[in-house]
Amino acid sequence: MLTINNRDKIEWQPGMTVSDVLNKMGYNYSLITVTVNGVLILEEDYDTYEVEDNAQISVFHLAHGG
Amino acid sequence: MELGKDLIFARNVEGLTALMQNAVVGIAGCGGLGSNIAVALTRAGIGKLILLDFDIIEPSNLNRQYFFLNDVGKLKVDALSKHLKNINSEIIIEKQIKQIDKEDTEKIFYPADILIEAFDRAESKKFLIESWVKAFPDKPVIVGNGLSGFGNTDLLKVQKVGNIYFCGDGFTNMDLGLTSARVAIVANMQANLAIEIIAKKGGLNADYKQPRQD
Numbered sequence: 675m676l677t678i679n680n681r682d683k684i685e686w687q688p689g690m691t692v693s694d695v696l697n698k699m700g701y702n703y704s705l706i707t708v709t710v711n712g713v714l715i716l717e718e719d720y721d722t723y724e725v726e727d728n729a730q731i732s733v734f735h736l737a738h739g740g
Numbered sequence: 741m742e743l744g745k746d747l748i749f750a751r752n753v754e755g756l757t758a759l760m761q762n763a764v765v766g767i768a769g770c771g772g773l774g775s776n777i778a779v780a781l782t783r784a785g786i787g788k789l790i791l792l793d794f795d796i797i798e799p800s801n802l803n804r805q806y807f808f809l810n811d812v813g814k815l816k817v818d819a820l821s822k823h824l825k826n827i828n829s830e831i832i833i834e835k836q837i838k839q840i841d842k843e844d845t846e847k848i849f850y851p852a853d854i855l856i857e858a859f860d861r862a863e864s865k866k867f868l869i870e871s872w873v874k875a876f877p878d879k880p881v882i883v884g885n886g887l888s889g890f891g892n893t894d895l896l897k898v899q900k901v902g903n904i905y906f907c908g909d910g911f912t913n914m915d916l917g918l919t920s921a922r923v924a925i926v927a928n929m930q931a932n933l934a935i936e937i938i939a940k941k942g943g944l945n946a947d948y949k950q951p952r953q954d
Contacts, residue, residue, distance in 0.1 A: 705865075709901045714873040737912055739913065740772060
């Protein structure tokens with residue numbers, strides 16, 4: 675089981691990548707930062723980084739304005 | 741007028757001024773967030789700032805950025821440096837007047853103990869966070885995220901994940917407009933967090949407990 679943003683739970687599957695998790699959660703907005711167990715995952719690694727079972731994943735939307 | 745640091749920072753809690761004096765903070769973007777962050781850190785006694793911005797001051801900046809009528813048309817980094825030196829003449833400022841991409845983050849900001857993200861566009865926030873964490877996984881980055889509109893102060897918060905801190909509401913976008921007070925609150929949340937990180941690293945207690953009221 676994976677936990678996203680301390681709130682949503684999805685079933686873990688072997689070989690699941692960050693991209694798989696984002697697709698499953700319906701995140702298609704690109705302006706996000708993603709961490710897995712507190713470690714930032716670079717966008718170029720979303721397709722290859724495999725998440726472990728029981729991982730805590732956070733997805734932060736980045737808003738314009740500064 | 742030249743005043744000694746002991747006079748200017750007399751109201752800092754004991755021990756803080758020395759820690760701030762030895763700290764280096766990078767500020768990426770000197771607009772609504774960055775200009776107000778720089779002022780807050782200068783007033784807290786920061787030793788050195790690396791200020792990055794390529795833009796000049798426009799009249800529409802005056803509703804929220806730490807600039808004045810006679811700054812219009814000047815480079816933000818130049819005008820801001822002048823204002824900061826007018827608070828503490830001994831502050832060291834490294835000016836970086838340029839647009840950057842992800843390849844530049846490391847070589848520009850490597851001397852910084854903490855990086856503060858104060859860019860306008862979410863795309864820039866993203867590459868700055870990713871390139872900083874990739875280069876310096878153990879150094880904090882403080883991101884301004886969601887500060888548009890007005891009111892709704894209770895939506896503003898700090899969220900930490902690893903060494904990344906997000907300040908703001910996390911969702912309001914510029915189509916709600918940018919208003920002085922709300923932008924400055926988030927800027928000061930970012931500055932306050934930087935001060936806290938510097939103080940704690942130096943062993944200064946920053947865990948306040950509210951006394952029981954009953």
